[in-house]
Amino acid sequence: MKIAVCVSHVPDTATKIKINSEGKSIDPIGVTFVVNPYDEYAIEEALKTKEKFGGEVFAISVGGEANKETIRKALAMGADNGILLKDNNERDSFAVAKALAEEIKLIGCELVFMGKQSVDYDNSITGQLTAEMLGYSCITTVVDLEIDNQKVIAEREIEGGREVVESELPVVITAQKGLNEPRYASLKGIMAAKKKVIEEKPAFSVENVSEIIKMYSPPAKNPGRILGTDSSAVPELVRLLREEAKVI
């Protein structure tokens, strides 16, 4: 079975965000980029599935040269092939999905893993978009997965519980935390990954459908009041919540 795992290269979640001088995106200087946290679950699930059914795992990323670092991480964990679909311009989810869909079609993957969300633009839509472009089924925010022949049964996390979803291959699965415990890359894996050649080709050419007009920092919040250091402050707290905030 040919398995794709799509990985995005994002600012570390601990990063403080600075807006660049154009006011349309962030200033990347001094920012550490990492594998999107949810994509680690996707990589792990792709590897587990390969270990069970046999096959080949293709780690694919759309973006600039720097994304190779993230691809390399997937290779170190155990992916067989790395592909960079190169575009130095910022793409929206639609344009990313188009590039991914074209490549997945070309390779002929019938199982595709993605993260449920990329922690940069927090879109949570690339999996669904890619699946629809390919005519594949898609199950999102998956925390439990079973594949049996052509049948797929997954549990997805939603408000107040879990939905059990039944579907068929080919399918795109987007991974939520809880799906598995991502493995650490072994030293051997890291060494092997260094030797692997990452295939590089231009991303399928397509226009973005959206356009960012401006990016700005959220209005700073005034730090509030410390009402006290023990339970004697509780009556005042309750009074403020009731009379000033009017929330209880």
Add this chain to the structure above:
Amino acid sequence: MSKKILVFLEQREGKIKKSSFEAVSLASKLAAENGFEKEIVTIGDAIENLTEAAKYGIESIRHFKNNDLANYSPSAYTEILSNYIKENSIDIVLFSNTSLGRDLAPRVSINSECGIIVDCTNLTALNGDFVATRPVYAGKAFIEIKLNTQRKIFTLRPNVFTAALDQKAKNANITTVVVNSPNVKTRVANFKKSEGKLDVAEAEIIVSGGRGMKGPENFKMIEELAESLNAAVGASRAVVDAGWRPHGEQVGQTGKTVSPSLYIACGISGAIQHMAGMSSAKYIVAINKDKEAPIFSIADYGIAGDLFEVVPALVTEIKKLKS
């Protein structure tokens, strides 16, 4: 010809969600300001509170109905909505940004040739164009963004737009459309409810506990405070990773993003990833014994003391108030 704005009403277990009415209300407002025609579509089996939509200013509702549509089916719902949008030349479609909305809207966007912007916290029509505002980088920044496509889909963050009653509202005219053999290739076979009563993503008030709780047994206190306020219980990642609380309760960048009217953080330091998920709460209360804890930098009210003394006192005070 005037533009057509469509709202998708989401039901679960035969009840339309409150956040769908927020979308209806926004559609009514946009329609009134710009002379758009509004339409409403819902999909499901029997739906008990469908007529409620009328109160928010909608006169007619189209209900696509079948037994097999009671539960969500991504394939069937996508097909029904996409066809409706194309056949009726809809210009703008609003969804609520719930887990269903977020799952469904992008699928519909591809099949009905719409551009899509998710998780909007504001949406305005300007000279025939639409400008959406939304948080990115987990709320550490915001963008204003627009679509270059003819047709446009927007999903709206729940609890941000108000469901305002329309004074002139008439009764809603409900048209039932029976769907023959819907395409349920992908479908929800079962729903496993979690034991907690309220989900953080939908709660008006959230009481969260962090590592300062010292152990899972002490969350009884948090549960009691939550119950007295009719609130949901939330947690920091530290306590979820420790196995004290289920992941469904995790608030933050890799948990849930919440915008309740009140968020009470007990024994939570306020790491950047935690604050990313709750900084848009209308009011924030922090209880932490370390007065330097970062959580105080975004809290409206704080008590810099021992939660084991403060929280029980708070429970007592709230119970007094409610009785």
